[in-house]
Amino acid sequence: MPDNKKMVAAITSMDEDFAKWYTDIVKKAELVEYTSVKGCMVLRPYGYAIWENIQRVLDGMFKATGHENVCMPMFIPESLLQKEKDHVKGFAPEVAWVTHGGSEKLEERLCVRPTSETLFCEHYANIIHSYRDLPKLYNQWCNIVRWEKTTRPFLRSREFLWQEGHTIHATAEEAIEETERMLNIYAEFCEKYLAMPVIKGKKTESDKFAGAEATYAIEALMHDGKALQAGTSHYFGDGFARAFDIQFTGKDNKTAFPHQTSWGVTTRLIGAVIMTHGDDNGLVLPPDIAPVQAVILPIAMHKDGVLEKCREVMGQLSAQFRVKLDDSDNSPGWKFAEYEMKGVPVRIEIGPKDIEAGQCVIVTRHNREKTVVSLDGLEAAVTEKLAEVRGGLYANALQNRENRTYTCKELSEITAALESKGDGFIKAMWCGAEECEDRVKEQTGVGSRCMPLEFEKVSETCVCCGKQAENLVLWGKAY
RNA sequence: CGGGGCGUAGCUCAGUUUGGUAGAGUGCUUGGUUUGGGACCAAGAUGCCGCGGGUUCAAGUCCUGUCGCCCCGACCA
Numbered sequence: 001m002p003d004n005k006k007m008v009a010a011i012t013s014m015d016e017d018f019a020k021w022y023t024d025i026v027k028k029a030e031l032v033e034y035t036s037v038k039g040c041m042v043l044r045p046y047g048y049a050i051w052e053n054i055q056r057v058l059d060g061m062f063k064a065t066g067h068e069n070v071c072m073p074m075f076i077p078e079s080l081l082q083k084e085k086d087h088v089k090g091f092a093p094e095v096a097w098v099t100h101g102g103s104e105k106l107e108e109r110l111c112v113r114p115t116s117e118t119l120f121c122e123h124y125a126n127i128i129h130s131y132r133d134l135p136k137l138y139n140q141w142c143n144i145v146r147w148e149k150t151t152r153p154f155l156r157s158r159e160f161l162w163q164e165g166h167t168i169h170a171t172a173e174e175a176i177e178e179t180e181r182m183l184n185i186y187a188e189f190c191e192k193y194l195a196m197p198v199i200k201g202k203k204t205e206s207d208k209f210a211g212a213e214a215t216y217a218i219e220a221l222m223h224d225g226k227a228l229q230a231g232t233s234h235y236f237g238d239g240f241a242r243a244f245d246i247q248f249t250g251k252d253n254k255t256a257f258p259h260q261t262s263w264g265v266t267t268r269l270i271g272a273v274i275m276t277h278g279d280d281n282g283l284v285l286p287p288d289i290a291p292v293q294a295v296i297l298p299i300a301m302h303k304d305g306v307l308e309k310c311r312e313v314m315g316q317l318s319a320q321f322r323v324k325l326d327d328s329d330n331s332p333g334w335k336f337a338e339y340e341m342k343g344v345p346v347r348i349e350i351g352p353k354d355i356e357a358g359q360c361v362i363v364t365r366h367n368r369e370k371t372v373v374s375l376d377g378l379e380a381a382v383t384e385k386l387a388e389v390r391g392g393l394y395a396n397a398l399q400n401r402e403n404r405t406y407t408c409k410e411l412s413e414i415t416a417a418l419e420s421k422g423d424g425f426i427k428a429m430w431c432g433a434e435e436c437e438d439r440v441k442e443q444t445g446v447g448s449r450c451m452p453l454e455f456e457k458v459s460e461t462c463v464c465c466g467k468q469a470e471n472l473v474l475w476g477k478a479y
Numbered sequence: 480c481g482g483g484g485c486g487u488a489g490c491u492c493a494g495u496u497u498g499g500u501a502g503a504g505u506g507c508u509u510g511g512u513u514u515g516g517g518a519c520c521a522a523g524a525u526g527c528c529g530c531g532g533g534u535u536c537a538a539g540u541c542c543u544g545u546c547g548c549c550c551c552g553a554c555c556a
Contacts, residue, residue, distance in 0.1 A: 017550095019549095019550065019551090020549095020550085023549080023550095027490095034548080036547080038547075038548075090555095093554085093555095094554090094555075115556095144556095146555075146556080148554085148555065149480065149553090149554075149555090150550090150551095150552090150553095150554090150555095155556085156555070156556075160556075162556075217556095228556090229556060230556090231556085232556070264556075265556085266556050267556095268556055297515095298514095299514070299515050300513095300514050300515080301514070302513090302514080303514090329513095329514090330514095330517085331513080331514055331516090331517070331518055332514055332515060332516070332517095333514085333515085333516040333517050333518075334516085334517040334518085335516095335517085336515090336516050336517075337516070337517045338517075340516095349515065351514090351515060353515080354515095361515080478555095479556095
């Protein structure tokens with residue numbers, strides 16, 4: 001292993017204070033700037049570019065599976081929000097209200113959307129009459145507001161960007177299939193494009209989305225051993241359709257209630273990437289979403305021909321990669337540290353010695369390994385190095401998750417594992433009783449994250465009460 | 480919403496104990512020398528000391544109120 005000592009003094013080390021490390025990175029890598037409204041942040045160009053890349057890839061995946069984008073209003077009248085009672089109960093405590101238009105008090109106050117189920121339902125009731133109108137596979141990219149009490153950039157903000165898919169189907173089977181399809185798309189996206197391993201699972205009854213019949217989620221384990229929900233997919237049954245009176249006439253000439261789903265991922269994914277791949281030198285970005293995939297750094301840039309060569313290489317690579325040439329007059333050392341902090345996956349150094357030899361030095365961010373490469377056919381070398389970063393990041397993240405996943409049969413084993421090995425995922429059986437779920441949390445500090453779809457019977461009995469248990473639950477401390 | 484910490488230059492902070500000219504480092508600007516792991520020299524610019532009220536000859540400093548931010552819990556994507 002190349003030396004991993006901290007090169008950037010400006011970043012607090014992870015081991016010292018993980019929370020501070022996180023905020024340092026967010027600020028120093030210029031992803032985000034705070035504003036005067038708590039929990040509302042500026043996504044700076046570099047941070048927003050990461051989101052744009054996430055958006056581009058996911059949007060392609062949605063379209064490839066038949067979804068269409070729409071744009072809903074941001075205001076929901078109070079009466080509309082209240083139509084589905086579980087849904088209101090879940091969201092009422094954290095909605096922001098608009099009470100005035102100019103100086104006039106509104107007849108009915110409007111909530112700023114915390115999620116748009118109700119808007120989609122109102123719309124569906126208007127446009128769906130026949131089985132021929134189904135399914136509708138809609139998605140929207142937008143911002144939403146939830147008035148959180150404590151906030152952290154990307155992980156929990158009061159306003160955030162996301163996409164919300166809302167689909168409506170003639171049958172339960174179709175809707176369930178859609179719920180699973182989108183969960184799988186999220187998992188594929190995280191693993192392939194974010195190099196972040198995730199566990200797919202079903203949420204327990206107490207952890208379901210407000211108004212859902214079933215909630216599925218992908219759970220990822222962060223570097224510090226805490227769990228982060230990276231995406232969710234809900235099956236609504238016909239509950240919303242009944243509440244909003246959405247009906248259609250079937251082939252059999254009988255009226256029926258359609259079945260719905262919704263699913264979403266948010267800018268929290270950026271937080272997940274930071275806490276999955278980052279290190280003490282800063283951000284480490286998976287190549288597919290990195291705003292800059294390769295940065296070209298001239299060495300002794302005022303010497304004859306150096307800058308010209310760099311520009312030439314830049315032109316050569318930019319057809320295939322997102323490349324940046326930094327010809328500012330900061331010192332090379334400063335630039336090394338800067339682009340490491342910003343997580344650029346690959347750095348290309350070109351100096352007088354290299355030019356003479358027709359080569360350059362390529363350094364991969366995640367392990368800081370240097371390779372000398374010929375300038376001829378550099379594209380192939382960059383492609384290979386980016387793949388190496390992608391693979392290396394995934395392998396490291398998976399390794400961390402495996403090191404921090406403990407199988408337990410008793411509550412005491414959970415406490416012991418967390419104490420001796422640190423926070424992580426606990427795999428343990430559960431009888432299905434909410435009291436047991438609560439008790440595990442009270443006594444060990446870990447909550448139910450999900451019931452993994454990939455079932456394993458790790459014991460016969462509930463980790464809490466000792467009764468017969470059929471559910472495997474993944475437990476963890478959550479962000 | 481509970482517990483803790485903090486608001487002074489763009490940033491990080493000292494100065495508050497014991498009231499008396501507004502400070503440092505870094506960043507920024509200009510010029511020069513440098514350049515393979517955050518270079519160096521010189522010259523410069525930068526402040527409603529969070530906000531309101533009070534005490535005082537005098538408040539960054541004391542009293543009081545208020546707003547905001549960060550961290551840790553409970554709740555949540």
